[in-house]
Amino acid sequence: MTVQAIGLLGMGCLVSLIFLRVPVGVAMGLVGLCGYAAVDGWVKAFRVFGEVPFDVASNYSLSVVPMFVLMGELATQSGMSSQLYKAAKALFAGARGSQVLATIGACAGFGAVCGSSLATAATMTRIAIPEMRRAGYDDRISTGSVAAGGSLGILLPPSIVFVIYSLISQQSVQKMFAAGLIPGIILAGLYMLAALATLAIKPAWAPREPAAPLKERVRDLVLGWEVALLFGVAIGGLYAGWFSPTEAAGVGAFTAFVLGTLRRGLPPAVLWNCFRDTIRTTCLLFVIVMSAFIFSYFVVQTQLPGMLVTWVTAWHVGPIELVAILIVFYVVMGCFLDGGGMILITVPIFLPLVTQYGFDPVWFGVMLVVTVEMGLIHPPVGMNIFVIQARAPDIPILRIYQGIIPFLFAPLMLLVLLIAFPQIALWLPTWLYG
């Protein structure tokens, strides 16, 4: 059997195991080990198997993961998000569907300190949906806006998915964080446009609320200072070159702790929950990353990426067609697989192909994350949809599906913009880091 055939067999086994409910990390590790052994013998395979997890777990650059996750947990559990929502409401007050716009704005703001889409969606479901229901908003537009806005968490820095991508593609974390900022802001704007367009067609879905007096709005607007400060210190410090990514994560987590303590939002029980949840999220990611590295050793041995390049070149696939094929592939995969797992499995295979076609790996990373983001919200298995349903179980899932459909056009539009104008993703990292 050729090494390429072993590679294809390995991919088949991996997909089968994942669909048979074997944890993604375990499936990747086992297939990686057995596949490597089939290519290069058990002695070498076990050597790699024994060393790689330690190398990953003692990798300094990965120390950003637990500290940024902790920053997000502290901000979430100390209740900073509700203040941010009030501030966003003050900003958009008076417009039809002001709370929908406020939800998307607050999600963007919170995603910028949280780094996790699921956490952003879960938090905003708790805060925004009850308020919108009280104000008479239709459940479809309220859940749709939370699901869509929540997905911004993985595009805006400090995105944990970007950290994973940086590691696997050997790009700088700073560059990836810088590359995600402008597309993230544009996507938030596109989500708002999608909401406004929906409300123009279905005006009954959102009432027009009276604007509060200016003084009151200004007072509420200031309430968002904690999140702004947190973002400014951690990510601003990173962009300004004051901190390395690890330092930014450490300072961010510490600032979140101080702010949470000052607002009396972190009693011991809540603080323990923050740490326990951070440990769970971190270890969940590390199990997958360690296994993904074992798996990527196998992928390299099988020469699958080279074979893919040869195939695609032989079929005379153009660059735009290639990107379109990859987007369709990721959107379909996103129906079944978690974003991080999808990136870890596929990037070692696709990145050589993409760079061979002359695309920038940083740009590809942003494209990939936007596509993964779509996977979080598109039916039938968008994770954000399930998070909302779990937190608001009285809303039928079909209504959430109906609500999310208009928002799906926004990431598609962003992908088109990114293909047409790659500088949207590349300008800031080039300007900041050369």
Added chain:
Amino acid sequence: MTLWVERLVGWLTALSSVALASMVLLTVGDVLRSNFLHRPIIGTFDLVEALLVVIVFFGVPQIFFVEGNITVDVIDHLIGKRAVAFLHMTGGILSFAYLGLLWSHMFAPALDALNFGDVTSDLGMPVFWMWLPVLFGLPVALLAILFVIGRQFAQWRAAGKPE
């Protein structure tokens, strides 16, 4: 037994949390000293790496104990309850095999680090010390998985009984 495993996993999670808090404080301390006193904390790099190993390998038992790993559940709607319970159990057994193999093959590089006297670059700390959380954390994770497999087995048997 349940309580005992739960406690052990809980203690390791607590130690993992302490390591995380230490990492944050160390990093902030280093930033402050570097910027205001122009004297960074020597060995921050080594210590952060060592603390990361503690965070990860003392935290791994928790993730297996609460069955928190990412799985794909699309098949659940197509097969019966008993079959789903069986797949749960199979996933648990494969997880046990995976971590068991991992643990047994991490001894060799750990012993190499000990025998060759490997040390970290800044502090000269023996690298073998960093292997200790690995060698201690993984068996606890294995214990946690065994406990989970027991629970899954009971669920599988219960799923077969008429209601």
